[in-house]
Amino acid sequence: MPFSVGACHRMKPIHIVVAGATGRMGQETIKMIHQEEHLKLTGAVARSHKGEDVGLAIGLNEIGVPLTNSLEEALDLGQPDVMIDLTTPEAVKKHMELAIQSGVRPVVGTSGLSEESIQELDHQCQERELGGIIAPNFAIGAVLMMVFASKAAQYLPDVEIIEMHHDQKLDAPSGTAMKTAELISQKRDERKQGHIDEKEVLEGARGGYRDGFRIHSVRLPGLVAHQEVLFGGAGQLLTLRHDSMNRQSFMPGVKLAVEKVMELKRLVYGLENVMDL
Structure with missing residues (x-):
């Protein structure tokens, strides 16, 4: 059954690269994307299983997207609209910068970024008129x-x-x-x-x-x-x-962030900023 938070107003497919694809959050995210007709996985990045189909690596059927250990490669080959980062505090800033430089909108669930780094990344997003979302919690x-x-x-x-x-x-x-x-x-x-x-x-x-x-x-x-x-x-x-109680609880928020980031032209910190609250 597809994850849903309200009706989807964008019928054009949103192409997505997931960094941290074989981690626990990454696996749930891949499954969620696979279930949504308007979301399309074009790249998957992980430290291991290079070359293996990401679907097989996480226990699904083959989905036609091989794993790579290079975000640059995934961004070049997949031509995504959005990068979802679910990696580590050490990697997230570099990943966001690579995505923004490639014209790809970052949606980030990795914590650990300093206020100074967030301001720098926001400046980069605004320069390119790209949306970005950092969500301390997707639930x-x-x-x-x-x-x-x-x-x-x-x-x-x-x-x-x-x-x-x-x-x-x-x-x-x-x-x-x-x-x-x-x-x-x-x-x-x-x-x-x-x-x-x-x-x-x-x-x-x-x-x-x-x-x-x-x-x-x-x-x-x-x-x-x-x-x-x-x-x-x-x-x-x-x-x-x-x-x-499980990581499936985060998936409606991930889906919402992916949809909303397409409408933004700057980086926002906190999912509440794209919710009608």
């Missing part, structure tokens, strides 16, 4: 959680974030937690929380510090992607929580 529910958190922070400014991910995640805090913190900080003045004489007996026990509040990262096998935003007030506690 629609997680995006709603972030937006609701920013609204709650206006009225309950005492807040802490707890994000929980699988133990193979490379960055901490997660991109979702950092984006949530950014949205919260826009709605409240910086204020140091906790007792004025608070002391950490064990270094790091209170988590990472951001504009007066704390972010805590948990890494355990069995988790996928989970986050709680806790707001405390006199005699009350508001908890916003989102859980992704």
